Amino acid sequence: MSEESKSLNFIEHIIEEDLTNGMSKDDLRFRFPPEPNGYLHIGHTKAIGISFGLGERYNAPVNLRFDDTNPAKEEQEYVDAIKEDISWLGYTWSKELYSSDYFQQLYDWAVYLIKEGKAYVDSQSSQAMAEQKGTPTQPGVDGPYRNRSIAENLELFQKMKNGECEEGSHVLRARIDMKHTNMLMRDPLMYRVLKKHHHRTGNDWCIYPMYDWTHGESDYLERISHSLCSLEFKPHRELYDWFLDQVVASDTIRPKQREFARLNLSYTIMSKRKLLKLVEDNIVSGWDDPRMPTISGLRRRGYTPNAIRKFVETVGVAKRDNVIDVALLEFCIREDLNKTAPRVMAVLDPVKLVITNYPEGKEEWLEAENNQEDDSAGFRKVPFSRELYIERDDFKEQASSNYFRLTLGKEVRLKNAYIIKGERVVKDAAGNITEIHCTYTEDTSKKVKGTLHWVSIKHAIKAEVREYDRLFMDESPDAHPEKDFMEFLNPESLKIITAYVEPSLKDAKIGERYQFQRLGYFNVDKDSSAEKLMFNKTVGLRDSWAKESQSVGSGEKQSEKQSKAQNNQPQRKAIDIIQQLGKKYTNLPEEKQLKTKAEIQEHAKNVSYDDLHPWFNTAAKKVGTRIATMITLRVLLEQGLDKNEDINTFVASGLEDTNEALVTESKNISRL
RNA sequence: UGGCCUAUGGUGUAAUUGGUAACACGUUUGUUUUUGGUGCAAAAGAGUCUAGGUUCGAGACCUAGUGGGCCAACCA
Numbered sequence: 055m056s057e058e059s060k061s062l063n064f065i066e067h068i069i070e071e072d073l074t075n076g077m078s079k080d081d082l083r084f085r086f087p088p089e090p091n092g093y094l095h096i097g098h099t100k101a102i103g104i105s106f107g108l109g110e111r112y113n114a115p116v117n118l119r120f121d122d123t124n125p126a127k128e129e130q131e132y133v134d135a136i137k138e139d140i141s142w143l144g145y146t147w148s149k150e151l152y153s154s155d156y157f158q159q160l161y162d163w164a165v166y167l168i169k170e171g172k173a174y175v176d177s178q179s180s181q182a183m184a185e186q187k188g189t190p191t192q193p194g195v196d197g198p199y200r201n202r203s204i205a206e207n208l209e210l211f212q213k214m215k216n217g218e219c220e221e222g223s224h225v226l227r228a229r230i231d232m233k234h235t236n237m238l239m240r241d242p243l244m245y246r247v248l249k250k251h252h253h254r255t256g257n258d259w260c261i262y263p264m265y266d267w268t269h270g271e272s273d274y275l276e277r278i279s280h281s282l283c284s285l286e287f288k289p290h291r292e293l294y295d296w297f298l299d300q301v302v303a304s305d306t307i308r309p310k311q312r313e314f315a316r317l318n319l320s321y322t323i324m325s326k327r328k329l330l331k332l333v334e335d336n337i338v339s340g341w342d343d344p345r346m347p348t349i350s351g352l353r354r355r356g357y358t359p360n361a362i363r364k365f366v367e368t369v370g371v372a373k374r375d376n377v378i379d380v381a382l383l384e385f386c387i388r389e390d391l392n393k394t395a396p397r398v399m400a401v402l403d404p405v406k407l408v409i410t411n412y413p414e415g416k417e418e419w420l421e422a423e424n425n426q427e428d429d430s431a432g433f434r435k436v437p438f439s440r441e442l443y444i445e446r447d448d449f450k451e452q453a454s455s456n457y458f459r460l461t462l463g464k465e466v467r468l469k470n471a472y473i474i475k476g477e478r479v480v481k482d483a484a485g486n487i488t489e490i491h492c493t494y495t496e497d498t499s500k501k502v503k504g505t506l507h508w509v510s511i512k513h514a515i516k517a518e519v520r521e522y523d524r525l526f527m528d529e530s531p532d533a534h535p536e537k538d539f540m541e542f543l544n545p546e547s548l549k550i551i552t553a554y555v556e557p558s559l560k561d562a563k564i565g566e567r568y569q570f571q572r573l574g575y576f577n578v579d580k581d582s583s584a585e586k587l588m589f590n591k592t593v594g595l596r597d598s599w600a601k602e603s604q605s606v607g608s609g610e611k612q613s614e615k616q617s618k619a620q621n622n623q624p625q626r627k628a629i630d631i632i633q634q635l636g637k638k639y640t641n642l643p644e645e646k647q648l649k650t651k652a653e654i655q656e657h658a659k660n661v662s663y664d665d666l667h668p669w670f671n672t673a674a675k676k677v678g679t680r681i682a683t684m685i686t687l688r689v690l691l692e693q694g695l696d697k698n699e700d701i702n703t704f705v706a707s708g709l710e711d712t713n714e715a716l717v718t719e720s721k722n723i724s725r726l
Numbered sequence: 727u728g729g730c731c732u733a734u735g736g737u738g739u740a741a742u743u744g745g746u747a748a749c750a751c752g753u754u755u756g757u758u759u760u761u762g763g764u765g766c767a768a769a770a771g772a773g774u775c776u777a778g779g780u781u782c783g784a785g786a787c788c789u790a791g792u793g794g795g796c797c798a799a800c801c802a
Binding site: 123192225237247248262268291327368376382456458468470471498504505506507571674678 | 727729730732736737739748749750751761762763764773776778794797798799800801802
């Protein structure tokens with residue numbers, strides 16, 4: 055129900071319109087066409103979500119078609135990885151297809167185009183052709199081979215196919231218009247000679263079709279109704295349609311290309327080429343390094359298909375460039391894991407805590423809830439003893455009142471255990487705290503502000519924990535024409551630490567996700583073993599204390615923080631306040647208008663003519679703003695400002711307006 | 727000296743031309759809590775880039791301007 059009432063994006067609108075214009079629902083068919091030259095990343099997930107999502111919505115088939123027309127860059131490894139990623143996301147494709155399946159048909163059509171005089175073999179260097187092509191602002195010129203005879207074209211194309219030509223010696227081009235305003239229409243290449251082994255067709259072919267020639271015809275062969283791609287293909291649409299015009303029969307479904315804005319994520323890069331560089335330069339451990347924005351990286355990091363799908367659904371689909379805040383991705387994974395991840399205790403930065411009044415050698419196994427968000431999650435036992443590890447951050451010798459973790463003389467709760475009171479600290483020669491001594495009470499009913507997590511030293515298991523930070527320190531490392539994205543690499547994107555975890559984690563399986571209480575979500579890395587547990591930090595918990603202590607650290611006072619929060623208004627200029635009051639002026643009932651007018655007049659006393667002057671140009675339809683300006687102007691005039699031409703013009707325009715209030719205010723001034 | 731696309735709170739998306747421009751994230755506040763998490767409640771923040779036009783009525787349509795993006799690979 056709620057699904058149906060959800061608003062449609064522009065692609066869904068197009069489909070709905072096609073449906074009401076007579077297209078049958080049964081003719082709906084989509085495709086996802088990755089090139090197998092790299093791993094899928096979070097940006098692809100958007101394209102996947104759109105096409106497969108449409109398939110689910112309309113119960114229509116979605117083909118997985120590998121766009122494998124360039125044997126130089128494409129590999130089986132990538133095909134396998136792409137299939138795994140799509141499946142993992144939970145999508146099912148209708149048919150697994152390859153553009154290379156259509157090489158023969160494409161070839162036959164190309165011959166047909168030559169015979170129709172719509173394609174020709176060009177035998178120039180790529181440089182010569184580029185020169186003839188012109189620029190976006192200058193038309194191209196015809197090349198010397200453009201009017202080759204059909205017979206000669208046929209013969210040469212045959213030779214190209216038979217492997218009798220060297221790479222680079224000839225190409226087949228569509229014969230369209232070298233002066234076209236769209237560069238792509240200036241006799242685009244259809245085929246090039248490439249004597250390379252292809253991952254599927256082996257050495258069958260010496261010529262390979264180009265993207266534009268291949269894509270639309272492949273869509274047509276598969277009877278794709280809506281061919282959805284990202285915005286940079288918009289100029290290709292004209293060519294896509296031209297190629298279709300040559301072959302489409304009037305009684306068949308003609309695919310429609312439509313374009314949406316690709317996904318950009320702050321602090322990350324999406325270019326496959328650049329991601330490949332990170333892999334090749336060993337900046338990361340591989341395509342599935344948990345810092346990578348690849349699907350395999352996110353999977354290894356601990357993200358769930360659910361979270362990623364929710365994310366893609368939330369960012370929406372439109373045509374303007376966008377940068378999505380990583381905070382939204384993090385929100386999605388937290389939201390999912392909060393409901394599903396079992397809670398455990400782990401200490402990442404340990405300091406020893408000794409409970410002096412707890413008997414030496416005693417141990418207890420206390421009951422702990424696995425997940426309070428999930429009633430079916432049950433309970434487990436955690437061992438307690440005299441000597442524990444707690445987080446170094448959870449103790450301060452001297453602390454302000456808003457610190458409600460452990461200090462000397464104060465009580466805090468140990469999660470799932472007792473209440474303790476800090477008594478004294480033991481330090482080494484350098485002054486570092488080596489032990490904290492405390493006493494405990496078994497009365498757990500007391501109200502205390504803070505609760506700490508802990509592990510019993512005797513029972514704790516050592517584990518390697520990998521904490522990740524963003525790979526880049528710039529919000530859009532990609533977007534600086536003057537700077538290479540590698541300059542923004544974060545040298546501290548990976549921190550490997552030794553942590554102590556509760557013994558229940560001994561048999562944790564690869565891939566399992568946990569919440570380390572009060573810290574964040576972690577999953578068991580694929581390199582983990584019974585001898586050496588390894589965890590990846592997926593994402594931290596929200597931490598309002600970190601935020602607050604940071605703002606205190608930066609010298610921001612509590613009062614400053616509050617005043618900043620309060621409407622952001624205290625420091626605003628009088629003229630700005632007046633404009634805001636003006637905006638709402640015409641919507642107010644008369645009584646309130648009077649009140650607002652008085653307010654404006656009050657603020658007007660602090661306005662200079664220079665501040666006010668620009669507002670004389672306010673658009674005619676913004677009546678409220680003009681009224682406010684008029685009221686303010688009157689105050690200034692009454693304070694002794696002389697009238698000038700600009701003022702007279704402004705007042706005259708007010709007198710001519712249809713709004714009564716504005717006319718009244720204008721009259722008030724013209725009488726002065 | 728071009729063509730095409732685009733412009734709505736900080737971010738991302740909505741809004742059969744008609745009620746006070748909605749939702750999510752983020753921010754702030756209060757509250758609950760054996761996680762400074764979660765939940766719950768609330769607040770702040772936009773007259774929709776600018777100027778004209780069409781219309782009884784424009785965020786939406788038209789024109790111009792401005793800003794941003796894309797287009798000159800034998801890549802996809």
